[in-house]
Amino acid sequence: MVSKGATGVGMHLDFSEINLSHTVSVIEHDLEVGEEFFLNGLCILEKELSMTRKVEFFDTSLRDGEQTPGVNFSIKEKVAIAKQLEKWGISVIEAGFPAASPDSFAAVQEIAKVITKASVTGLARSVKSDIDACYEALKDAKHPQIHVFIATSPIHREFKLKKSKEEILEAIKEHVSYARSKFEIVEFSPEDATRTELDFLLQVVQTAVDAGASYINIPDTVGFTTPEEFGNIFKYLIDNVQTDREIIYSPHCHDDLGMAVANSLSAVKYGARRVEGTINGIGERAGNAALEEVAVALEIRKDYYQVETDIVLNETINTSELVSRFSGIPVPKNKAVVGGNAFSHESGIHQDGVLKNPLTYEIITPELVGVKSNSLPLGKLSGRHAFVEKLKELSLDFEESEINEFFTKFKVLADKKNEVTDADIRALIAGTTVENPEGFHFNDLQLTTNDDHTITADVQLVNGDGETVTCVAEGKGSVEAIFNAIDQFFNQSVQLLSYNIEAVTDGIDSQARVLVAVENTDTDTIFNSSGIDFDVLKASAIAYIHANTFIQKENAGEIGRRVSYHDLPASE
Numbered sequence: 117m118v119s120k121g122a123t124g125v126g127m128h129l130d131f132s133e134i135n136l137s138h139t140v141s142v143i144e145h146d147l148e149v150g151e152e153f154f155l156n157g158l159c160i161l162e163k164e165l166s167m168t169r170k171v172e173f174f175d176t177s178l179r180d181g182e183q184t185p186g187v188n189f190s191i192k193e194k195v196a197i198a199k200q201l202e203k204w205g206i207s208v209i210e211a212g213f214p215a216a217s218p219d220s221f222a223a224v225q226e227i228a229k230v231i232t233k234a235s236v237t238g239l240a241r242s243v244k245s246d247i248d249a250c251y252e253a254l255k256d257a258k259h260p261q262i263h264v265f266i267a268t269s270p271i272h273r274e275f276k277l278k279k280s281k282e283e284i285l286e287a288i289k290e291h292v293s294y295a296r297s298k299f300e301i302v303e304f305s306p307e308d309a310t311r312t313e314l315d316f317l318l319q320v321v322q323t324a325v326d327a328g329a330s331y332i333n334i335p336d337t338v339g340f341t342t343p344e345e346f347g348n349i350f351k352y353l354i355d356n357v358q359t360d361r362e363i364i365y366s367p368h369c370h371d372d373l374g375m376a377v378a379n380s381l382s383a384v385k386y387g388a389r390r391v392e393g394t395i396n397g398i399g400e401r402a403g404n405a406a407l408e409e410v411a412v413a414l415e416i417r418k419d420y421y422q423v424e425t426d427i428v429l430n431e432t433i434n435t436s437e438l439v440s441r442f443s444g445i446p447v448p449k450n451k452a453v454v455g456g457n458a459f460s461h462e463s464g465i466h467q468d469g470v471l472k473n474p475l476t477y478e479i480i481t482p483e484l485v486g487v488k489s490n491s492l493p494l495g496k497l498s499g500r501h502a503f504v505e506k507l508k509e510l511s512l513d514f515e516e517s518e519i520n521e522f523f524t525k526f527k528v529l530a531d532k533k534n535e536v537t538d539a540d541i542r543a544l545i546a547g548t549t550v551e552n553p554e555g556f557h558f559n560d561l562q563l564t565t566n567d568d569h570t571i572t573a574d575v576q577l578v579n580g581d582g583e584t585v586t587c588v589a590e591g592k593g594s595v596e597a598i599f600n601a602i603d604q605f606f607n608q609s610v611q612l613l614s615y616n617i618e619a620v621t622d623g624i625d626s627q628a629r630v631l632v633a634v635e636n637t638d639t640d641t642i643f644n645s646s647g648i649d650f651d652v653l654k655a656s657a658i659a660y661i662h663a664n665t666f667i668q669k670e671n672a673g674e675i676g677r678r679v680s681y682h683d684l685p686a687s688e
Contacts, residue, residue: 171414171423172207172390173407174366177439178223179210179239180404181394186444186633186644188666188675191223193442197395198227199513201234204435205427207390208235208261214253215246219675221253228257237261237303242291251298261301263333264291268320269308281316288323296328303331305368310334310341310349317349318356325359332357332365333392336379339372339402343382350386366390369405371397376405381413384421395439396447396454408432408485412453416479433486434511437542444631444644446618453485486511493537496530510538512545529627532650543620543627543648556585556605558658563594573597575657577605598657606664608671609637617652628652634663636670643667 178194181187189197198209211227212220228236236257240246242264254260266277266287273279279287288304295302304324309317321332334349341349350365357363367383369376369392380391397406411427418424436454440447449456458480482488494506500523507514507522514522525544530536559578563571570590575598578584587604591597595615603610613633619626631646643666647658669675 169423170389171384171425172364172366173205173411173425173427174208174210174390174392175201175206175394175407176210176368176392176404177201177394177398178227179212180400181398181439181443182212183400184398184403184443184445185400186642187398188643189223189442191219191226194223195226195230196513197439197442198231198236200431200435200438201395202231203428203511203513204431205425206234207426208237210237210239210263211253213239214249215240215243217675221249224250224253225256228254228260232258235259235261235301237263239263239265240295242266242287244291244294247291247295247298250295260299261303261331262295262299263303263305264295264329265305265307265333265335266291267307268317269311270313271311272308281319285319285323288320289327292324292327292329301331302329303333303366304329305333305335307335308337310336310346311338314349314352318353321353322357325357325361325363330361330363331390332363333368333390334365334383335368336370336376337368339370339376341369341379342375343378346379347382347386350383350388354387364389366392367405368392370399371402371404374402376403377409377413380405380410381421384414384423396436396443396445396451398439398443398445406452408436408453412480412485415484429484430486431511432484434542441646441648444633444646446616446629446631453480458482488538493535494526494530494541495535496527498530498536506538506541507545510541512542514545529650537621539621540627543629558654558661559584561598561601561654561657563597563653566590571597573601575601575605577661594653595656598653599660602657602660602664606668608664608667610664610667611635611637612660613642615656617655620648628655630655630659632656632659632663634660634667636667639670641667641670643670 178189178197182189194211198211201209209227209231211224214221214224224236224238236254236259238250238253240250240262247262247264250262254262266284267273268284273281273284277284292302292304306312306317306320312320324332332353334353336346346367354365365388367380367388369379376393376397380393384391391405391407391410393405393407393410394403395407397403411425411429411432414421414423414425415429433454436447447454447456452458488509494502503523503526504519522545526536529540529544533540556577556579559576561576562574564574566572570592571594572588572590573594575587576584577587585605587601589597589600589604591600599612611634613635616631618629618631620629621627627648627650629646629648630652631644633642633644635642643663645659645662645666647655647660647662649655649658666675
């Protein structure tokens with residue numbers, strides 16, 4: 117026992133009252149309990165830390181996605197997509213490449229004004245004028261960021277940049293530092309990172325971090341890497357980059373070998389805390405990592421990846437459909453997560469299992485991504501109130517001033533269909549009028565079959581003042597005649613590259629979505645566009661007018677050309 121001396125200062129030990137064998141057993145028990153408690157505590161703490169690791173989503177649909185051949189978003193469309201991305205839970209929206217052209221600058225500027233929760237970033241080459249353009253375009257952003265890049269692989273150094281390793285490192289130091297002087301948050305990307313020597317890549321990243329970058333993006337620019345290889349790159353960089361600041365790493369994967377999503381998920385497993393990609397996987401060549409697939413994978417396999425995101429998964433379908441409409445790129449029926457067949461079961465064994473318990477063959481419920489399987493369709497007797505409630509149920513954005521126009525379109529559609537489905541409503545809201553610079557848009561058409569079996573198309577276009585222009589032309593078939601008439605109106609050098617029809621819903625009374633790709637033969641630029649109508653021929657006219665509007669804008673200098681390293685200022 118421990119006792120104090122008379123003065124309370126000195127102490128002595130009195131062992132006379134101690135049962136040593138009992139004491140030893142108590143101590144051993146306490147140590148065992150303590151050790152078990154300590155180990156359990158560590159496990160719980162480790163689990164808590166891993167489960168709460170947050171992964172940000174960085175969307176580049178408006179920048180990298182727009183590099184898809186044929187995709188040219190208008191500023192209005194870009195703003196609409198940005199708002200939906202914010203609604204979906206995207207952390208960072210790459211609004212564009214401000215230095216590319218005046219319209220790219222204006223688009224970034226307009227998006228910066230309306231986005232309040234998400235960060236807005238712009239892309240910049242390692243060029244001071246590019247960084248300045250980003251700064252000016254993002255002045256009004258509530259949470260501005262900048263994304264600076266330079267190529268680092270041997271093939272890019274030799275053939276594109278014609279720079280040595282030392283020159284690359286110096287350029288990174290100079291331009292990341294310059295970007296950091298204008299932006300609190302700087303992301304740096306070594307373009308073609310996966311084909312860059314690993315030791316040099318470490319030097320590159322260390323230089324960028326030392327210069328002030330807080331986000332390091334590792335692009336698989338040509339879709340070259342594999343999941344295990346890519347994961348090890350992240351582990352190597354995270355383990356070896358020296359800094360006393362928090363650095364967040366992210367993958368940016370392309371799908372040339374069909375592994376963009378798998379590579380992105382591997383990066384997350386190995387420590388990445390931001391994922392970059394596009395909606396529906398749009399992008400140049402085979403496209404980018406499809407963010408909706410990454411988001412759902414992280415949710416369904418939370419047990420494995422042990423991360424959380426801010427993605428609002430039931431907004432996934434709305435987000436996917438919006439980007440599909442504006443890009444003119446249909447979502448394949450068999451695409452994961454958002455494809456039309458994602459929740460269809462043809463096999464009798466599968467159908468039986470799903471009816472007994474959906475989890476037998478469905479790891480993703482339709483409701484998870486925003487497909488309301490029990491949603492009631494509208495009909496021709498449905499009133500204005502029911503229609504508005506349906507818009508709210510589907511989380512579709514609309515202004516009060518637009519309701520009358522939408523409801524009028526709905527009543528016309530309802531007269532032609534027994535049931536108006538959710539997909540019909542989405543298509544109806546999407547079928548916005550496309551105007552050319554003079555304000556003319558499609559109004560109506562009439563077709564006549566001639567004695568020689570050719571078709572005469574009478575196409576009417578009207579502007580906001582009610583002025584009507586009628587164009588008449590012949591063709592061997594209905595579509596050819598319609599397109600010939602529209603060509604008369606626009607009088608441009610146009611070549612039709614592709615023409616596709618898809619049904620918005622199932623059944624003979626489905627609305628039609630027509631997708632066309634045309635080439636401006638004066639510039640070799642390709643444009644995609646779409647049109648939606650109950651009448652497939654009217655949908656064709658709308659799509660072709662839309663495409664010609666793009667060409668008209670390009671010829672008028674309203675659509676800027678792509679920029680590259682060939683356009684670097686001489687002083688830089």
